[in-house]
Amino acid sequence: MNEISEIKIDNKPPQERYYTYAYLDEQTKRMIRRAILKALSIPGYQVPFGSREMPLPYGWGTGGIQLTAAIIGPNDVYKCIDQGADDTTNAVSIRRFFATVADVATTEDTAKATIIQSRHRIPERPLQSGQIMVLQVPQPEPLRSLEPRETETRAMHAYEEYGLQYVSLYENISAYGRIAATAGYPVMIDERYLMSPSPIPKFDNPKLDMSPAILLFGAGREKRIYAVPPYTKVRSLDFEDYPFETQTWDEVCALCGSDTSYLDEVVLDDQGNHMFVCSDSHFCAERRENGHLGPLAGHSLAQKSDDSNANRVLQEGIAK
Template sequence: MTAPPTTPNAPANSEERYYNYAYLDEQTKRMIRRAILKALAVPGYQVPFGSREMPVPYGWGTGGIQLTAAIIGPDDVYKCIDQGADDTTNAVSIRRFFATVADVATTEDTGAATIIQSRHRIPERPLEDGQVMVFQVPQPEPLRGLEPRETETRAMHAYAEYGLQYVSLYENISAFGRIAGGAGYPVLIDERYLMSPSPIPKFDNPKMDMCPAILLFGAGREKRIYAVPPYTRVRSLDFEDYPFEVQSWEQCCALCAATDSYLDEVVLDDQNNRMFVCSDSNHCATRRAQGHAGPMAGHSLAHLDEEPAQ
């Protein structure tokens, strides 16, 4: 952005701006807002929308950015994560974008945020009533890997014909002895629409069921918005004899000793030494501040997390 610095809390559309408040023009925001309301009215259904070209590339979160731009206001507190972490490069970049164009306070604290934009994770701390979770979605169509044609998949959703998806899961069981698929695992919303939860690990799927927060999903390149209202049934597909299961680790987090969080594997050297640390950087830092210490507490990685992301 070549925009001049803005005064904090400058009135929306003040003459100091080179661009609209939250970047999008008002007509585009209204179009996205209408799509959000229809997405909430038909949970799990993918609403086509006139996605705009954003100043970041497709694949870098253009859908999530457009959703955030359509809902955000100066009273919001905005958190942005990528792979669970606040300080990943793209999360930093998007957070800076909204701090600049929307005069919004930012935070790493999951509990303090009103809008949480994310790529590939749901935070470990349970989401609360009043929070909005915005997911960046590369491929909104859960059936796309099985059927490349939009005309076909749209018909499948229209008539809730999801046999193809079950066959695919069953073929997994034949090939591997269990259901494969570690991320982007399909869910059924309110027992009607099959939905891709975006490439979150299936570890995070249960967090969506009867979640008190609003879940909004934006796919910019594919030009789709969908949503799960709070307190909505979200069921991960499975079979009676092969029930849905989430990832688990033999180790705890090396830094904070958490045993119930999603872990990243960090390669320490080429001698097969690894450490496992929380993917959710805020969760890990909060636990360490509370005095929890893992087997490698004090490792240089922990100090990195202590620097506040800007």
């Protein structure tokens, strides 16, 4: 599971299809790279770019894929996660896509990857210098739900008028008694630009702060790229009397026993049984390999989900 697997579906040597290496043509990649450089120079600022049609629908990661295609090279090691897991449909498809079009090695190991593309999570294992995190963004504008006019939100960013964002937090407290927003929790980048970290849970917000890795955000439908360069201050918004807090769980991971990771609830049957497991599948697997055991260790869901295993689980289900 931790080994770097080399999948080469197209047998043509890389130089023969160099022009459209990694799916996009050279001009498009240059345009995207320019946007990335601008985004890195102005941390948190949304740079417009000419988003291309990609071979998958908007909302499935077109922005992230274009970013990855623009920065990937044959020596990169690529990891793709969806909801924290390496083996979900979308993650598998996008990983295979780049293995095919860019001849890169792929991995599930966070430490070995040079480019990590993700939708909802930042891996539990701290990112390192030299790594690039690519995030797929549905709505890049944090103020959009409060202010529908693009001309107005642009002026607000330009003049640093961010009082309005606090209205959403105020609403949260008056309705729930605490800041209940969980994902896409707004952050200030280097005390200048307000940014939506997009669909990552606020649990991951502290990982953005002073991260040694480059963080790139791409919104394909909205045609915006923004970035957080390494070692940049990222502050989650809050009130003086309601400070920022991340989610916590009373349970530990049922499989690996971790009490520090982000947990997903998994429903086990119709009788109300459920368990909490790490959302970061590689983090969980690595812990189990190192001998950490949770209360439900050895559960059938802990097995590696290859086809034979899926069949076995299915058979067990039928037998019951």
